[in-house]
Amino acid sequence: MTDLYLTLAVFLLVNLLAALWRIARGPTPADRLLAALLFGTTGVAVLLLLAYAGGGAALVDAALVFALLAVITGAAFVRRIWREESNGHS
Amino acid sequence: MRSALNNAREYPVKPLIRRAVLFTALWWILAEGNFVAWGVGLVSIMLALATSLILLPPGPSRLSLTGLAGFLGYFLVQSLKGGVQVALMALRPRLDLRPAVVDIPLRLPEGRARVLLAITLNLLPGTLSAGLESRHLRMHVLDERSPVETEVRKTETHIARMLGLPLEAR
Amino acid sequence: MDILDLLSVVLLIVGAAFFLAGTMGLLRFPDVYTRLHALAKADNLGLGFTVLGLALQAPGVAAGLKLVLVWLLALAASATLSYLIARRAFAKGIVPWKPEEREP
């Protein structure tokens, strides 16, 4: 089972690297942030796989923090950055 | 009957106990079933209880358990469908997207129920809520040919049944 | 390898497939809204299958439930966030992508 966990972790990591391309491309700030959020969800999965591949149960806590963190980052983005540029719309 | 109701409003004991049980169960899960660190756990449960009472004061709630089960079942099946649908769209060699923006009139009363509806719809097939107005919900739809309105109506009915809320006739 | 292991292998691989679909959606879909669709639905389903597959191998009931808790948290997080981002995108006047008219 451990081999499978590690293989899948590698597979998900490749997914993450593909998402880096979206960060480089953009075009809007939201697209870059979306890629960062994908890092959140996929990172949770990678951490859980690592935890069961012998990394220890504490990694599940780290995964929990990963999931929480996405909200904080996203909320900060929506409230602060993407805000005042829309004069006329809204 | 009425005096009992009034008493319950003055001393919200029942919701307090319900929440305490919920938080204890959460702590049990977080500690993975052992109660070694249960001093810390007790403090955390108390803090969580206080925070929840401040942020979400107990109101008249009529959460129906059968409604909750119905909603959860519907949600799980539909979100599975939504995931499969969007996955097939993403993996197909030629993209076949027909996005559209639709406004759907709301029947739920204002407040938490509407927010729950908007957020739930994000995980259901082909819908993405993009703004709650006073009378309608603006949505981005992945495929304009899909029967969006019926889906929203079904979700609305499930939420109303779960929370014991009336639906405005339209 | 007993039946439980087999089941979790299948679940884990299905989960990974959904993650792949989510990433493909993020890379191929034309605008913010459609990408949000892909992320919110496919990735959460992928995480759900991964969690189920791992929960079958969990050492105890509470450890399994904790995995489910992580999933629920991620579900709530991405559903709320995609609503916030989509609403802000509309408020900023970003026009949803439309396919070009093709003559049949």
Added chain:
Amino acid sequence: MIFDLLLAAALLWSAVQALTTPDLFRAVVLFIVFGLLMALAWARLDAPDIALAEAAIGAGLSGALLLDAVGHLRQKRRERSP
């Protein structure tokens, strides 16, 4: 092994990008991504507690604070040149 090599490459790439990109917002997003990858690296190095701290403080809190700071900067710049 492949995992570690890929992780190291991604870490280096995101670090270089975050330092060299002229766009502040993109730099912050790359910083957050770097923090998340670093947390994975700590997890691989058998240090789950540091992974936890890195994810919570390194990527989460600092990331949100930096985003906030970029927002303030943009607002100031707009006020100065309307």
